[in-house]
Amino acid sequence: MEKNSKLPRDIFLDQIHAAARNNKNIYVMTADLGSDALDRFRAEMGRQFIHAGISEQNMIDVAAGMALNGKIVYVYAMAPFVTLRCFEQIKVAIASMGLPLTIIGVGVGYSYEDAGPTHYATEDISCMRSLAGIEILTPGDEQSVIQAARLTFAKPALRYIRLDRTYLPTLYNEGDNRFMQDGIAEIDRGETLCIMTAGYMLQKARAVKVRLESDGIKPGIIDVFRLKPINGQVLRSVLAPYSKVVTLEEHFLSGGLGGALVEAMVDNGIRKDIKRIGIEDHYYCENGGRNYLHQLAGIDVDTVTDAVRSFAKL
Amino acid sequence: MKQESVKRDIQLLKERSQWLRKELFELVMRTKKGHVPSSYSCAEILVALFYGGYLRFDSKDPRSPTRDRLIISKGHAAMALYPILADFGYYSKDELLKFTKSNGILRFYPDNSIPGIESITGSLGHGLGIGCGYGYAAKTDGLHYRSFVVVSDGECYEGSVWETALFASHYQLDNVVAIVDRNGLCIMDETENCVRLDPLEEKWKAFGWDTVAINGHSYKEILPALDRAVANSSGKPLAIISNSVKGKGISFMESKARWHNKMPNDEEMARAREELMVNCILD
Known part of the structure; x- marks a missing residue:
């Protein structure tokens, strides 16, 4: 990328x-x-x-x-x-x-x-x-x-x-600013299941998507550019093609992106099968880099791929 | 109100002191909500600012860009402003009767939805920083208004006060005046029995402020300090350490920590009213 x-x-x-x-x-x-x-x-x-x-x-x-x-x-x-x-x-x-x-x-x-x-x-x-x-x-x-x-x-x-502190890969072409209006934008169309995430984790979600495609699973990728406020109508329409929703975040699960999206879905009567993936309650004092921290926290590409695959097959 | 046009008549200010104590007492007693002692310890400072002509304001134009800004950072005592603001016509005097009532605009702690109030306060350690925001903006805009911030001594426990003290001195905000209401008490006890604050004036000095220590209930000492504040162009902010008595004017409340938010019974109320008939301010 x-x-x-x-x-x-x-x-x-x-x-x-x-x-x-x-x-x-x-x-x-x-x-x-x-x-x-x-x-x-x-x-x-x-x-x-x-x-x-x-x-x-x-x-x-x-x-x-x-x-x-x-x-x-x-x-x-x-x-x-x-x-x-x-x-x-x-x-x-x-x-x-x-x-x-x-x-x-x-x-x-x-x-x-x-x-x-x-x-x-x-x-x-x-x-x-x-x-x-x-x-x-x-x-x-x-x-x-x-x-x-x-x-x-x-x-x-x-x-x-x-x-993010790091360089980020390109998601949007110049002039493409639908995320500004809607706050939530589908950047990759998928089938049945989508992964909602934001920022740095979008590139990870795309890596997960590549892995899953070889299994015949085609997840959509949705950028939650604006986490608050969430527009319920936009959320409903973005999620319309999907019956299963995975939220992915480099944040504790308590009250994070997944929590915010689940609340918004409940409040707007949007019913989907949902799986939240984020950091379990733990502070890591470990060396080894960001990917290693992701492994410890259970949000690395391998772990997420497995989790999404299992969820897709439920 | 123009500073130079006001004759500073100490007799008049003393009368205002007595008036404010009575007004504030009745304001609090009507609903048994409020902080009388903390308000009384800074009463003369507020009277001097408003009735001594030090504060430039226009109650008809409360948001005038050139007004001086006054923040009672010890928000629990900001209710002492309510009778004064009503007196100057920021709102109807009827509002004093509706203090904390659902149909009134005046609350336990102030916020800037109330005419004449510049900022929300009540959580300690914010007002001086906000006042420095005003001060910095005034300097960059080339405006000559000043920020007066009344800080409590207990508030000086908050680290943010000292963050701001560094900031104000570095940016040479000589248009900011901190008035430290040194009544010596926080809620539970004397400050020196909780965590020592003394030598407090030296701390402000060490942070790069000019300082002056005064008797906060003596206009003879308050007025020269405020004269200095409104003329300050030293490049240093000024801290006025106002040594005061919490509860000044009601003998049984004076310097007694437990009266911070305690309400008097009927007998004590009668005694307090009797004492307030005599002006406790001597000069």
Whole structure:
């Protein structure tokens, strides 16, 4: 699969940079996570760049004060820190006052492979989606990162943008932005069974699909670009060709992507056979890389292939 | 309200102090909901800001971009603002009678749906950061308003306060004023018996703030400190350590931790009302 030449964070921040040149109300705050694009932003944008110190809580509160003054603010840090460390700040100072803020979390799931549980974001979805009024986007390739970034300054709102730390293969052609409208998009048509996932795991789902095709199973692949809110009508129509649904995530099963989708299906009266695949309740302090962590957690391509095959044959 | 046009009449401010204590007491007693002692410890600061002409505001245009921003970060005492905001016409005085009622707009803890309230508070450790957001925006927009943030001493246990203290000093937010209501008590006990805060003024100084310590119930000391705050262009934010008495004005509540959210019985209410007939503020 073709990989993009720029990291998701750089693609995103370059879009913000271009917008900020023409809009002095755009500010980017960081809690000391860098990137090439952020270095460029810092060098050029003067006071529109704010290093907040390694102080996520203060960063969110200051961002609230800026947003109350009509500023379009981005807060940028590693995903586990810019969500959980300052969760109550986001609840009180941002969500409860209905303020717009773009929270950019870099390194979702096991992106920071070999770093250990401090740097893994395996409970960010369940926490963040519990906040009222938040929108959660997991862009899975360059086009979706670009479109997500443009949305944040075109229509400022409280959004959590989940970015992978790694290069991502192409999913969408330029100009194909149906995921923006619908939030959920079928990227591969299948038969009977589909796999719903997002971000980094889409490439894994496609690898599973290739394996299964030799068994005569043709799973559809569905990108859950926008995990919150989920449009029930879109969900119904996307799932119409399928009777079996597998959800796949690099996140704990409690309250994650699978949980959100199951809730949405129940709430919208969409009845399917469902299997959720995600990380069982455990924190891994192990070396060996992201694929090895996936093996331990039971979300590697082999294990998922077996699980989907069994589920398909039920 | 223009700062320079106001004559700072201490006698008038003292009268407002007594008025505010009575109003706040009745506000709380009507529903037996609220925090009298925490409100009383910062009463003179609030009276001075509003009636001493330090705060620039327009109740007819509560969101004017050039207004000063006041945040009571110790949100449990923000109810002390309610009588003042009604007095200046932000909302009808009838709202004071409807405090916490389903047909009223005033709640136990404030939020920015209430006219004159800048930000939600009630969870400690947020107000100063939000105030610094205002301060940073003012600087980049070339506007000259200030952020006044009333922080409690117990609130200084929150790490986020010190994150913000670093931030404000680094970005030279001399348009931010922290007023630390040093009443010496948190809910359970004296702060020094819980986890020591002293020397508190030195801590703010060490974080790069200018500081001044005052008697928070003496206008003779409050006014010069606020004069300094509104003239500040030192490149450093200013922390006013306002040494105060929790429950000031009702003798049996003064400096008694258990009165934080305890409600008086009928006899105690009568005694409190009697004491409030005498102004506890001397100068």
